[in-house]
Structures are given as structure tokens and as C-alpha cells.
Amino acid sequence: MKMESSYAVLLKLLVFFVLWSHFEGRETEYKDVTCGSLVKLMNTRHSVRLHSHDVKYGSGSGQQSVTGVENADDGNSYWQIRGKANHPCQRGTAIKCGQPIRFTHMKTGRNLHTHHFSSPLSNNQEVSAFGENGEGDDLDVWTVQCDGVHWERNDAVRFKHVGTNVFLSVTGEQYGPPIRGQWEVHGMTSPNQHNWWQVMEGVFIQPSQDPLHQSAHHTEL
Amino acid sequence: MATKGMKLYSVCCLLLWVITAVFAGRDFYKILGVSKSASIRDIKKAYRKLALQLHPDRNQDDPKAQDKFADLGAAYEVLSDEEKRKQYDAYGEDGLKEGHHSSHNDIFSSFFGDFGFMFGGNRQQQDRNIPRGNDIVLDLEVTLEEVYAGNFVEVVRNKPVAKEAPGKRKCNCRPEMRTTQLGPGRFQMTQEMVCDECPNVKLVNEERTLEVEIEQGVRDEMEYPFIGEGEPHIDGEPGDLRFRIKVLKHRVFERRGDDLYTNVTISLVEALVGFEMDIIHLDGHKVHIVRDKVTKPGARMWKKGEGLPNFDNINIRGSLIITFDVEFPQTQMDEKQKNGIRNLLKQGSIQKVYNGLQGY
Numbered sequence: 001m002k003m004e005s006s007y008a009v010l011l012k013l014l015v016f017f018v019l020w021s022h023f024e025g026r027e028t029e030y031k032d033v034t035c036g037s038l039v040k041l042m043n044t045r046h047s048v049r050l051h052s053h054d055v056k057y058g059s060g061s062g063q064q065s066v067t068g069v070e071n072a073d074d075g076n077s078y079w080q081i082r083g084k085a086n087h088p089c090q091r092g093t094a095i096k097c098g099q100p101i102r103f104t105h106m107k108t109g110r111n112l113h114t115h116h117f118s119s120p121l122s123n124n125q126e127v128s129a130f131g132e133n134g135e136g137d138d139l140d141v142w143t144v145q146c147d148g149v150h151w152e153r154n155d156a157v158r159f160k161h162v163g164t165n166v167f168l169s170v171t172g173e174q175y176g177p178p179i180r181g182q183w184e185v186h187g188m189t190s191p192n193q194h195n196w197w198q199v200m201e202g203v204f205i206q207p208s209q210d211p212l213h214q215s216a217h218h219t220e221l
Numbered sequence: 222m223a224t225k226g227m228k229l230y231s232v233c234c235l236l237l238w239v240i241t242a243v244f245a246g247r248d249f250y251k252i253l254g255v256s257k258s259a260s261i262r263d264i265k266k267a268y269r270k271l272a273l274q275l276h277p278d279r280n281q282d283d284p285k286a287q288d289k290f291a292d293l294g295a296a297y298e299v300l301s302d303e304e305k306r307k308q309y310d311a312y313g314e315d316g317l318k319e320g321h322h323s324s325h326n327d328i329f330s331s332f333f334g335d336f337g338f339m340f341g342g343n344r345q346q347q348d349r350n351i352p353r354g355n356d357i358v359l360d361l362e363v364t365l366e367e368v369y370a371g372n373f374v375e376v377v378r379n380k381p382v383a384k385e386a387p388g389k390r391k392c393n394c395r396p397e398m399r400t401t402q403l404g405p406g407r408f409q410m411t412q413e414m415v416c417d418e419c420p421n422v423k424l425v426n427e428e429r430t431l432e433v434e435i436e437q438g439v440r441d442e443m444e445y446p447f448i449g450e451g452e453p454h455i456d457g458e459p460g461d462l463r464f465r466i467k468v469l470k471h472r473v474f475e476r477r478g479d480d481l482y483t484n485v486t487i488s489l490v491e492a493l494v495g496f497e498m499d500i501i502h503l504d505g506h507k508v509h510i511v512r513d514k515v516t517k518p519g520a521r522m523w524k525k526g527e528g529l530p531n532f533d534n535i536n537i538r539g540s541l542i543i544t545f546d547v548e549f550p551q552t553q554m555d556e557k558q559k560n561g562i563r564n565l566l567k568q569g570s571i572q573k574v575y576n577g578l579q580g581y
Contacts, residue, residue: 030377038359072381072424075355075452075460088469091362092374106358134360201426203359203462206375209262210366 035089039202060117063128068183078106092207111140121173125187156196167195246314249296294325334447352457369503381424392419438532479539
């Protein structure tokens with residue numbers, strides 16, 4: 001009788017531990033921003049969401065414009081988070097702070113991009129949407145700047161451009177027609193209060209179980 | 222006397238059986254059609270398939286449809302939760318604590334989206350006058366391993382939802398023509414914006430988990446829609462969320478329809494004398510290959526049934542086609558080796574010249 005009860009206690013402890021650690025694991029996964037997720041990014045200082053559309057800049061590079069919008073229900077504010085070209089990021093894996101990524105605009109298939117052109121309203125660096133079907137060039141890559149290990153959904157983070165080293169920012173300038181009410185998004189050289197961003201609405205992909213055995217992929221993180 | 226005893230005995234047995242049957246509750250494994258050792262993925266897959274079949278909208282002639290559907294929801298709710306499943310396995314349905322029960326609607330919509338499921342008809346056939354929010358399309362990358370074995374992807378959908386707010390707002394604004402009289406016999410027509418008054422709404426962000434199934438044999442560009450999970454429209458219905466499958470390239474296998482292609486490089490010795498090897502398939506099982514004849518470069522071997530499952534009937538599989546190429550020795554041979562080879566192979570000089578590009 002005595003042995004049985006202590007064995008039962010041990011078993012219960014084991015079950016509890018297994019469940020607890022499994023539960024813990026699940027919680028961390030839901031907190032992180034993962035590869036393949038489709039998200040809206042909001043500038044925390046000005047409360048506008050990163051946005052693009054089939055409207056080209058009238059100056060600078062003449063490429064597709066990227067702006068900030070105030071409303072929360074615009075389908076043109078969705079961006080898919082992907083790895084660098086030729087360095088695919090496995091679906092559902094949490095993105096590390098410092099990791100290089102690309103943002104592909106859902107509706108138009110162009111990537112968030114910046115280059116040495118001046119932005120139309122504030123003379124900072126122009127940010128555009130570039131490429132076709134998710135493929136552009138090396139100037140599509142940004143790194144996530146955050147504290148800690150992974151980019152968490154509750155974090156305000158910065159996006160630093162790989163290539164020109166500017167930070168994705170909004171400072172308050174607004175456009176007139178044909179995109180009245182939309183704000184200018186540009187690149188700034190220094191980190192400050194205008195370049196904090198947070199994920200808002202979206203579809204956040206969770207890591208899946210490996211089907212049966214190790215996938216033959218490389219996972220570059 | 223004996224028969225009376227026997228009768229009493231059998232009645233008692235029957236009573237006991239009825240009592241245990243009642244108290245044992247439903248057999249959730251049987252309802253879902255899975256074994257007791259089924260994985261969570263098997264359970265999700267079984268639920269999704271049966272939910273489509275048993276939905277009451279689809280079985281309007283069956284008076285028991287609602288019950289069967291409710292049983293299915295209860296079975297999934299218990300067996301998909303680790304803790305509840307443990308309790309159920311140990312104590313049966315009644316052993317489950319009276320915890321929070323998610324409504325079957327919640328479970329169903331996490332697999333298919335809101336607004337139920339439009340059976341047969343297209344969503345566009347609904348009243349076109351109701352404005353709809355934008356659709357969201359997510360390109361979902363899947364590996365060939367997932368196409369072979371199937372998988373489930375959990376996603377968290379965070380979206381703005383219209384909630385009641387105090388006050389009124391203007392809605393359904395539309396231009397209308399107004400006629401005003403300027404004087405006797407003189408009228409003017411002007412255009413005016415006319416709005417209705419609606420209860421005020423505000424948008425609040427809410428989250429829910431959705432289950433996307435990667436079905437076996439799924440093809441590139443196939444879409445899985447979740448009704449109503451797209452962008453909201455303040456005056457109408459939300460759009461849909463669609464997952465578009467993108468099958469990734471694989472380092473070992475190339476897909477053509479349901480067939481898989483792969484290449485194997487063998488040594489010159491193996492090509493001449495034969496060899497035996499295993500190819501590890503997408504799910505880890507080994508495909509055994511034995512050759513005891515000469516294998517020419519470019520030779521192909523067909524392994525029926527070793528391809529991908531067909532999406533419409535997973536019992537049918539394509540083939541695995543293996544193409545062999547031969548690696549010739551890299552080092553040069555000395556005169557002794559060359560003579561050895563001449564003697565061994567006893568193959569005279571051929572040196573036939575022909576047009577290889579025109580099939581001569």
C-alpha cells in the first residue's frame with residue numbers, strides 16, 4: 001500500500017511536470033512574431049499603419065509609394081514577413097532580434113525597399129515598394145532591432161535597413177490628393193522616438209510539428 | 222427454481238449493463254473514427270473530414286443530424302485537449318470536470334471560419350448589395366514532406382471586430398436628387414448626400430486560433446478559405462481569409478503531378494557489377510533498390526506506389542522515378558591498369574560517328 005501511494009505521487013508529479021513544460025512551451029510560441037506571418041505594422045508614436053497601394057511616387061525613384069494610414073481596417077496594410085532571398089526562413093519559427101527579413105506587401109507582391117532617393121515631403125530617405133511576386137533585390141532587406149532574444153508581438157521594435165543603415169520612420173508629414181490623409185513613411189539615419197513599430201492585426205503562424213521525420217531543409221536563422 | 226434464478230440473474234446483468242452503458246457516456250474515439258493511440262493531428266484530420274459530412278445544413282433530411290454533429294463537437298473538444306483526454310481515458314465521459322465547454326460553433330469556425338459554411342453555392346451568390354470587407358490572402362509555404370503526410374498549421378488571427386458603442390453614427394450614405402422650388406414654375410434639382418442613422422460601432426481587436434489543414438497530395442496554388450476572417454466592413458460583412466498553398470522545392474525529390482523524380486549517382490564499378498541501396502522517402506521509410514545487371518548512365522527505374530498520394534483519392538499513389546548517372550574515376554590510369562581493363566572487358570574499339578541531335 002505504502003509503495004503504491006508513493007509511486008502514484010511520483011507519477012502524478014511527472015505528469016504535472018510534463019504538462020507544465022508542454023504548456024510553458026506553447027505560451028512562448030504564441031508570444032513571438034514568426035516567419036510567414038501576415039501582419040499590420042503600426043508606428044507607435046503617430047498611430048499610423050504601414051501601407052502601400054498601386055500609386056507611384058511623383059518624384060524620387062517613381063516606384064510604388066509606401067505610406068502610413070490611420071484606419072485599422074484597410075486590406076492594403078498587410079505585409080508578409082519572409083526571410084532573405086536564398087535564405088528561406090522556416091514557416092512558424094520565431095524571428096530573432098537582429099535577424100534580416102523582408103516585408104512583402106500582400107496586395108501588390110512588392111517588397112519594402114529603400115535607396116538613395118529623397119522622400120517627397122520631408123527630404124529624408126524615400127521608402128518604396130519594389131519587385132514583382134515577392135522578389136526584388138538586396139535593398140529589400142531589413143533587420144529587426146529589439147532587446148531580448150526574439151521579436152515578441154508586444155514589443156515595440158525598430159527596423160534598420162541593411163545597405164543604407166536607415167531606420168523606418170514616420171515624422172508627421174501628410175500628403176494631399178490623390179492620397180489625402182496618408183502620412184509619409186521614410187528612412188532616418190538616427191534611432192529616435194519616430195522609428196518604433198509594433199505588430200497589430202494579422203495572421204500569426206505558429207510552429208508546426210515536423211511531419212514524421214526531419215525535414216531535408218536547411219534552416220538559416 | 223433454477224430458471225427463476227437464471228432469469229433474475231440475467232435481468233440483473235441487463236440492468237447492470239444498461240447502468241454502465243449510461244454512465245460510461247459516449248465513445249469519443251468511435252465517434253471520430255480514430256484509434257485510442259491517435260495523434261493530435263489524426264484527431265484534427267478526422268474532425269475536419271467528419272464536420273463537413275455531418276454538418277446539419279448538409280443533412281437537412283436527417284432528424285438525428287443535430288445530435289450527431291453535437292457528439293462530434295464534444296468528441297473533438299475532449300480528445301484535442303491533452304488534459305481532458307487523459308481524464309476521459311481514465312474515467313470516461315462522466316469523469317470529466319464540469320469545466321468551460323467551448324461551443325461547437327467555436328470549434329467548427331476555427332477550422333472553416335465564421336458565418337457557418339456555404340455548402341455548394343458560392344459566397345458571391347449571396348445578396349450582392351451587402352458591402353464586403355477586403356479578402357486577405359496568405360501564401361502558406363509547405364514542404365514536400367507535408368504534402369506526403371499531411372499536417373495542420375495553427376494560426377492566431379487578430380482582427381478588428383465591430384462592437385456596440387454609445388450613440389449613433391451615419392451609415393449607408395448615398396447621393397439622392399432633391400427638387401426645390403425657387404419660385405412659381407421654377408424648380409431646381411440638386412444632389413444631396415442622404416444618410417441613415419445606425420447604432421454606433423467601434424472596432425476592437427480580438428484574437429482566435431484557426432486550424433489550417435495541409436491535406437495529403439495538396440497542389441500548388443490550392444486555396445483554403447476561412448469565411449468571414451478577412452477585413453471587416455463597418456457597414457457590411459467581413460471578407461474572407463484564404464490560405465494559398467505554395468509547395469517549396471525539395472533537395473532530393475522533384476514533384477510532377479503525383480509522381481516524384483530523383484537522381485542517384487553511382488560509381489563506375491557499381492554501374493558495371495551491380496549494387497544494392499536504400500532511398501529514404503519523405504516520411505522516413507526506405508525504398509530498397511537492388512541491381513545485379515549493368516546500369517547505363519541515364520537509366521531509369523520506376524517504383525510504383527512510391528510517389529505522392531493523389532489529392533482526390535489518397536489511396537492512389539504516383540510513382541517514384543529514379544534516374545541513375547555514373548561517376549567515372551577521376552584519376553588517370555597507368556599503362557598496366559589500362560591493359561588490365563582492355564583484357565577484362567574484351568570490348569573492341571567502336572568509334573561510331575553519327576548525328577546525335579536528330580535521332581539517327
